Amino acid sequence: MEKQNKFATWMKKYGTYLTAGVLVFCLAAVVLVTGLVNSAQNVENNVNDPSIEVNTTPLTFSMPMTNATLIKDFSSDELYLNSTLGRWEYHDGIDLVSTDLKVFAVADGEVLEVSESSLTGTTVLVKHSDSLVSLYASLNPEVEVKEGDKVKAGEVIGTADNTAGNESADGEHLHFSLIEKGQKIDPANYLEFEVK
Ligand SMILES: [Zn+2]
The missing domain is CATH 2.70.70.10 (Glucose Permease (Domain IIA))
Structure with missing residues (x-):
């Protein structure tokens, strides 16, 4: 009983700080995860972005001799x-x-x-x-x-x-x-x- 009372007293005193701390932590985690997802999407978008030039011009072939x-x-x-x-x-x-x-x-x-x-x-x-x-x-x-x-x-x-x-x-x-x-x-x- 004494233990519980101690905890209750402690919670009364510091509970607000604890709740605030947990909230800040959760918010930070959400920001971090959103950032990671966005950057992964950017990489994907760049691969499909036609404005980014990749030298893939196909070679045109012709015969090495005529009427061969x-x-x-x-x-x-x-x-x-x-x-x-x-x-x-x-x-x-x-x-x-x-x-x-x-x-x-x-x-x-x-x-x-x-x-x-x-x-x-x-x-x-x-x-x-x-x-x-x-x-x-x-x-x-x-x-x-x-x-x-x-x-x-x-x-x-x-x-x-x-x-x-x-x-x-x-x-x-x-x-x-x-x-x-x-x-x-x-x-x-x-x-x-x-x-x-
Ligand atoms: Zn030969």
């Missing part, structure tokens, strides 16, 4: 006979021939590298985005671009030739590859060409 005939398709699962080397192998690009041997950039980009190799001949790499690079091999050594050049889709890069030692039996042709995230992919994913 596909003489060897891309293959990552079916072996092709490489008539030059006399062995069966996968083909990490497409081989194109045409009456017009001019070779064009397939999309806007920047020339990453111009190189010479006995296997792939004169080769040009063009970077189109952080993840996509195009490769033009078996070119005539007299190319029209150099490292660092900006190119537009359809701009002349060079001329198809017979400089690739691993495909010399195919004559003058373009060996074209697309590299996405470091992997050679089927160019048909981006380019439409007729298989003849």
Whole structure:
């Protein structure tokens, strides 16, 4: 009984302060939670806000040769006979021939590298985005671009030739590859060409 009396006395004396304290605490908690919810909503709104620019302009692709005939398709699962080397192998690009041997950039980009190799001949790499690079091999050594050049889709890069030692039996042709995230992919994913 004595205990209860003590509590009642204490409550009489300090009850108002206690109630006020609890109220202030609750109010602060409500303000804090509302603030957190609002900021989370803002993040969500920013993601959907069309006025915030994100560089997602899709690349426009065009063919690397005009009136091209596909003489060897891309293959990552079916072996092709490489008539030059006399062995069966996968083909990490497409081989194109045409009456017009001019070779064009397939999309806007920047020339990453111009190189010479006995296997792939004169080769040009063009970077189109952080993840996509195009490769033009078996070119005539007299190319029209150099490292660092900006190119537009359809701009002349060079001329198809017979400089690739691993495909010399195919004559003058373009060996074209697309590299996405470091992997050679089927160019048909981006380019439409007729298989003849
Ligand atoms: Zn090839």
